[in-house]
Amino acid sequence: MPKAKVRGCYQSSVGARPPRCYVVGSVMCPPCVNALGIYKRVKANKAAKRRQDNRASAARSRQKKDQKTSDIHSDHLALTAEFEELAQELADITRASQALAAAITIKSEERNGLVHAKNLRSVSPSAHPSK
Numbered sequence: 001m002p003k004a005k006v007r008g009c010y011q012s013s014v015g016a017r018p019p020r021c022y023v024v025g026s027v028m029c030p031p032c033v034n035a036l037g038i039y040k041r042v043k044a045n046k047a048a049k050r051r052q053d054n055r056a057s058a059a060r061s062r063q064k065k066d067q068k069t070s071d072i073h074s075d076h077l078a079l080t081a082e083f084e085e086l087a088q089e090l091a092d093i094t095r096a097s098q099a100l101a102a103a104i105t106i107k108s109e110e111r112n113g114l115v116h117a118k119n120l121r122s123v124s125p126s127a128h129p130s131k
Ligand SMILES: [Zn+2]
Pocket: 006, 009, 010, 020, 021, 022, 023, 028, 029, 030, 031, 032, 033
């Protein structure tokens, strides 16, 4: 008679679900106790695996973040170097521009001087006869 009741109990062979004991009484029948032990071990293993997966996933995302940070860092270094190069180039251009402006000023003054001298030459002869 107890055998029939034991057969009525539900026990997951792979421990996927806790056993359901249909034996009348305050305690589980031995096969159900055994099945409960398997279920608890399987559950603990699943929880451990989940924790491990979570840790691995966290490590992966940390690694990705570190990679991203280092990418940003090297981008920053490259851009800083490029900026300094461009600033140097701009300084060179500014210097060349100032040199050209100075040369233009000198040329312009020379031309003005020549024009003035020419004017003086063209004015002088006409100034003589009036004397
Ligand atoms: Zn049972």
